[in-house]
Amino acid sequence: MKKNYVIEAENLSKIYAGVVPVKAVDEVNLQIQDNEFTAIVGPSGSGKSTLLNMIGGLDRPTSGTIKVNDILLNGMTDNQLINFRLHHIGFVFQSFNLIPVLTAKENAEFIMLLQKVPLQQREKRVMSLLKEVGLDDKLDSRPSQLSGGQQQRVAVARALASKPDFVLADEPTANLDSKSAFNLLDIMARLNQEEGITFIFSTHDQRVIDRARRVITLEDGKIVSDEIR
C-alpha cells in the first residue's frame, strides 16, 4: 500500500547559474512522513538550506518535483506559493526574524491575521501557544526586550500559529546559547511528541542532531545517509 507522505521530493535538483554553474542539490529523492522530527545535516555548502528552501516553496527546483501533502509545488506562481506557505508551512529562521515593532503576542498572532482567523480563536490560540513555549508572561514584550532564546520561542509559536502541515527550521539554534538551545529543542520535541507536529531542521548543531529521530546527511547536494533512530 502506498504511504501518505507530508513531503515527497523526486529527483530534486537545483543548479545556480553563473560563470561556473553550481549544483547545490543533486537528484535528491526524499519522503517525509507525518510526525517526523528530522534533521537535515551536512557541512556548509552541502545543499541543506537549498533543499529546505525548496521543500518550503521558497525556492524553485531546476528539475524534479516536490509535493506537500500530494500538492505539487512546481508550477505554482509566486502568489500561489505565498498563499500555500501561509496555510501549510511554518517557518523558524536562524535569525528569529520577528517583526521588531510588534509584541510577542502580536508576532505570534500575525500569521493568523493574514489567515483571517476570527478574533476569539486567534486570542485563544495565541495564548495557548505562548504558554506552550513558556512566554505567557512576556505577551507585551517587544523582540528587543527578549533574549535570543525567547525570541526564537516566539518564532516557534508564530510558526505553529497557522496550524501548518509541518515546520521548517533553518539552523534554529545557531544563534542561541546552550541553555536556550536545549530549552527550545525541549519545546519542539514535546510539541512533536504530544501534538504530532512534524519538524524538519537544517542544522549542523550536534545538540539538534542528537535529539532528531531521523538524520539525513547531505554532501555535495546528494543524500549520503538517511538514518532513522
Place this chain on the structure above:
Amino acid sequence: MPCGVKMIGKIAWKNIWRNKVRSAVVIIAIAIGLWAGMFASAFVVGMMNQKIDSVINLELSHFQVHHPSFQDEMLPKFVIPNSEEIIQKMNNNEAIKNTSPRVVAMPMINSANYSGMLKVTGIDPENEKRVTDLHEFVLEGKYFEGIKRNPILLSKKTAEKYKIKIRSKVVLTLQDKQGEITAGAFRVVGIYDSKNGMYDEMNAFVLAPDLQKLLDINHDVHEIAVLLNEHDLAESVATQYQEEFPNLEIKSWMDLASGMRFMVEAMDVYTFFIVGIILVALLFSIINTMLMAVLERVREIGMLMAVGMSKLRVFKMIMLETLFLCLIGGPLGLLLAWICIQYFGRYGIDLGGASYSDYGFTNLVYTQLDMMSYISVTLMVLGMAILAAIYPAVKAINLIPVEAIRKI
C-alpha cells in the same frame, strides 16, 4: 475594517516610528513643501488680485466705452456720440454698479521747475467716487474741495518730480478739437498716492467741464468707465454692449490693460512651476527616504513574504507608511500655511526697496488663497506622496524571500 488591514496599518504606523529622526525629516519636508507651495501660491494670488483690484478699482473699471479711433489716436474730436443716452441705458442695467463719463487728454504740463507729458482725465468727482477709489488715496489737500477754478489732482510722484505743492500752479498745454493749441492754468487741489507707481506717474485729474472747455468739446466725453457688481461678468457684459453699440469700441479690463491677460495667465504658469518644483523636490525626498526604509528592512520584508504575507499586502504596507507620514506632515503644513497666509493677508509682506510699484504692483502684498487652492495643493501633495511611495513599494515586492531573509 478587516483585521488583516488593521494589522498592516498597525505595523505601518509603528514602522514609521522606528527611525524617528528620519520620519521627522520627511514629515517636516512634507509640511514645509506644503507650506511653501501654498504660500507661494497665496503670494502670487495676492499680488495678482491686488493688481487686478488696482486695475479695476483705480485704472480701468470693468469695461470702458470709447470712440473706435480714440484709443489709438487720442484726438479730442473722437468723442462718444450720444453718451448721455448710453449712460442712462447702462445705469438701468442691474449688473452695472455705476458709470463714470470721462474726458481724456494728453497735454504738456508745465510747472515752474519742470515740463512733461501726462494723461489728464476730466471727471465728475462724485460720479468717479462711485466707480474708482481715487478719492481714498488723497494724501494732501482735498479731493476737489477748496479750489473752485480749475483744480487739478496730481500724484505724489508727479508733485515731487515737478516740485509742486498744494495750491501750486501748473499750466496744461494741449490741442483742442479743431487742432488749435490752447492752454489753461490749474491749481493743485490735492496730492494722491495710490501705491501703484506706474499709474501715479502717468495720471492727473481735473474737473470734466474744465477740460471740456479747453478742448472745446461742449459736454461730450471720450470715455465711459463702467463698474459691475461682479468681476466675472466683465467680458460678457462688455460683449453684450459691443453688440448693441457696434459703432463704439467696448473693451473689458483684460483687453484694455495691455499685457494683463498675459500676466494673469503667466502668473498661473509661474505658480504652477513653483509648486511643481517644490513637489518634485519633495517627491525625490520621499522616494529616497522610503527606499532607505525598504532597503534597511530587506530581511524583514523577505520574512513577511516567506511566512505568507502577499505581495499586495507588502505593497499596501509601504504605501500606508508613506500615507501616514503625509497625514502627519500634511495637516502640519496646512496649519502652518494657513497661519502664515492669514497673518500676511492681514499685515502684508513689505517688498521693501523692490520696485514692483514701478511696474504697477504694490510694494505691500497681502497673501490670499481660496479654499479650492488649499484643497488642490493638498491633493497634489498627497498624490505626489502616493506616487513617491510606488517605487519603494515595487522594490519591496520584487524582493525574493529566500534571498532577502539571508541579507545581513
